[in-house]
Amino acid sequence: MENLKAKAYDLRKDTVDIIMAGGGGHIGGDMSVMEILMSLYFDQMNISPENQDDPDRDYFIMSKGHSVEAYYAVLCAKGFLDLDEVKAKFSKFGSQYIGHPNNKLPGMEMNSGSLGHGLPVSVGIALGNRMSGRNNRTYVVMGDGELAEGSVWEGFMSGSMYKLDNLCAVIDRNMLQISGSTEDVMAHEDLAARVRSFGWHVISVNGNDLDALHDAFEEAKTVKGKPTCVIANTIKGCGSAVMENKASWHHHVPTAEEYEQIVKDLEERKAAQKG
Amino acid sequence: MNKIPNRQVICDVLMEHAKDDKDIVVLCSDSRGSASLTPFFNAFPEQSVEVGIAEQDLVSISAGLAKTGKKPFAASPASFLSTRSYEQAKVDCAYSNQNVKLIGISGGVSYGALGMSHHSAQDIAAMAAIPNMRVYLPSDRHQTRKLIEALLQDQKPAYIRTGRNPVEDTYEEDNCPFEMDKATVVTEGTDVTIVACGEMVKPAKDAAALLAQKGISAEVLDMYCVKPLDKDAIIRSASKTKAVVTVEEHAPFGGLGSMVAQVVSANCPKKVLEIALPDSPVITGTSKEVFDYYGMNAEGIAAKAEEALA
Numbered sequence: 001m002e003n004l005k006a007k008a009y010d011l012r013k014d015t016v017d018i019i020m021a022g023g024g025g026h027i028g029g030d031m032s033v034m035e036i037l038m039s040l041y042f043d044q045m046n047i048s049p050e051n052q053d054d055p056d057r058d059y060f061i062m063s064k065g066h067s068v069e070a071y072y073a074v075l076c077a078k079g080f081l082d083l084d085e086v087k088a089k090f091s092k093f094g095s096q097y098i099g100h101p102n103n104k105l106p107g108m109e110m111n112s113g114s115l116g117h118g119l120p121v122s123v124g125i126a127l128g129n130r131m132s133g134r135n136n137r138t139y140v141v142m143g144d145g146e147l148a149e150g151s152v153w154e155g156f157m158s159g160s161m162y163k164l165d166n167l168c169a170v171i172d173r174n175m176l177q178i179s180g181s182t183e184d185v186m187a188h189e190d191l192a193a194r195v196r197s198f199g200w201h202v203i204s205v206n207g208n209d210l211d212a213l214h215d216a217f218e219e220a221k222t223v224k225g226k227p228t229c230v231i232a233n234t235i236k237g238c239g240s241a242v243m244e245n246k247a248s249w250h251h252h253v254p255t256a257e258e259y260e261q262i263v264k265d266l267e268e269r270k271a272a273q274k275g
Numbered sequence: 276m277n278k279i280p281n282r283q284v285i286c287d288v289l290m291e292h293a294k295d296d297k298d299i300v301v302l303c304s305d306s307r308g309s310a311s312l313t314p315f316f317n318a319f320p321e322q323s324v325e326v327g328i329a330e331q332d333l334v335s336i337s338a339g340l341a342k343t344g345k346k347p348f349a350a351s352p353a354s355f356l357s358t359r360s361y362e363q364a365k366v367d368c369a370y371s372n373q374n375v376k377l378i379g380i381s382g383g384v385s386y387g388a389l390g391m392s393h394h395s396a397q398d399i400a401a402m403a404a405i406p407n408m409r410v411y412l413p414s415d416r417h418q419t420r421k422l423i424e425a426l427l428q429d430q431k432p433a434y435i436r437t438g439r440n441p442v443e444d445t446y447e448e449d450n451c452p453f454e455m456d457k458a459t460v461v462t463e464g465t466d467v468t469i470v471a472c473g474e475m476v477k478p479a480k481d482a483a484a485l486l487a488q489k490g491i492s493a494e495v496l497d498m499y500c501v502k503p504l505d506k507d508a509i510i511r512s513a514s515k516t517k518a519v520v521t522v523e524e525h526a527p528f529g530g531l532g533s534m535v536a537q538v539v540s541a542n543c544p545k546k547v548l549e550i551a552l553p554d555s556p557v558i559t560g561t562s563k564e565v566f567d568y569y570g571m572n573a574e575g576i577a578a579k580a581e582e583a584l585a
Contacts, residue, residue: 055343114362117363120336124338128342151335157332161327
């Protein structure tokens with residue numbers, strides 16, 4: 001796990017490099033979601049380039065599709081994609097590497113980009129796998145701004161209606177969306193109580209802490225008769241004070257000076273992880 | 276007079292296949308009765324999914340099921356399915372290329388006096404505009420059976436619109452020519468081409484009989500496959516006739532008429548007249564009353580054909 005904690009900062013660097021190469025991206029949410037993706041891909045899920053077509057694999061849906069650059073970085077590290085190719089082609093004319101998940105690429109199950117789709121799609125995946133007698137799990141990562149979409153709550157309803165204990169939803173609770181604080185734009189608190197009232201098991205953790213995420217996902221596997229929602233409390237822009245907790249960094253592309261400082265900060269954080 | 280609505284045939288076909296194919300799943304949004312799918316839910320509870328009155332959930336869950344290899348058929352009133360869950364149809368089904376069959380029930384003005392909220396006069400235009408989404412409007416119960424059986428064999432998304440009421444037969448049980456994605460020539464003719472879909476095919480066929488009495492030879496094409504449109508059939512027919520009339524239970528924009536006019540103007544230019552619902556809330560009444568009022572019946576279609584030839 002200690003290696004993974006350090007690696008989180010390497011993958012943040014890869015993510016920033018992808019954004020710099022493509023001249024665009026959603027950097028704030030990329031940084032907040034990193035440990036969530038890493039926990040799932042490197043600690044939890046039974047998914048790899050070798051078994052990506054196996055019906056018994058675990059399924060992952062990136063509902064907050066705008067954080068695709070972090071997703072690219074993780075899929076590269078997992079061997080699904082090639083980092084140099086992603087950097088060369090991201091957002092370029094004619095490219096498959098677009099600004100949201102594209103399921104014509106290896107490792108990406110469904111297209112997303114419009115918010116509020118991933119949870120109900122994941123309900124269908126979890127339901128279909130259970131109908132087929134499979135013992136795999138389905139994970140979906142949503143943003144917190146996304147929670148204003150009514151379709152998310154339709155998914156919460158059906159997830160508990162069908163008692164999908166093979167489904168785990170993660171909310172990247174970074175408290176910011178493009179216009180500002182989620183609580184000013186459309187408030188979600190008490191979020192845990194809201195989701196719990198829809199019949200879900202809810203676990204609230206530090207979402208930038210790989211140990212805490214590990215414990216949460218392990219707990220989720222023991223919950224029977226209902227799905228689990230992990231509220232991952234994260235820091236938007238996590239990794240550098242240049243961008244942390246700043247709504248303006250929702251999709252800001254760093255200047256040369258900012259990039260230099262971010263890379264320096266990421267290296268320092270990585271070194272601190274190694275102690 | 277046939278008493279079996281097309282929606283009931285869909286249920287029959289799905290039940291016949293669901294016995295052996297456990298991947299067939301039927302989903303409803305509190306619409307199993309309206310869709311005539313209650314027998315399916317009763318006979319195959321483990322292949323049935325109820326989502327409540329939540330069309331977005333209906334379509335997204337269907338896409339998720341398809342992702343795991345299931346063959347979902349999601350049935351909901353066409354008015355809601357083609358608008359409330361339009362984006363789910365676009366992103367989760369078509370864009371993500373999932374094998375979801377969207378069954379728009381009680382399409383067009385089937386709901387009659389319930390008003391514009393329940394009418395779907397936009398579904399052809401809306402669904403046809405989505406890349407990778409096919410649009411089918413079967414004309415009678417025999418063709419509906421053939422269509423659903425064909426759709427069970429493919430793995431791509433599609434939108435199928437049916438009406439609420441029984442439709443008079445255009446074909447016969449043992450004489451229903453059907454080739455997937457090819458228009459059916461209902462009546463051969465040489466003076467005027469009438470292209471119709473869905474419930475308008477039977478009145479178009481009857482119009483051809485009326486025109487024959489006047490010595491006008493009308494060719495009727497059943498364009499149940501509005502997308503992919505059978506362009507060759509249109510060009511073949513319109514090349515030999517003098518004018519084209521289109522008939523559809525749909526708004527006058529972006530539907531069958533617009534699509535046929537595109538093909539004719541580009542390939543064999545001649546007059547194309549369109550019969551459709553108005554660009555306004557339709558007059559209150561039963562389907563038949565509404566059709567009669569707007570000339571969407573045999574007499575109205577025949578008159579439009581004569582106008583096109585004048």
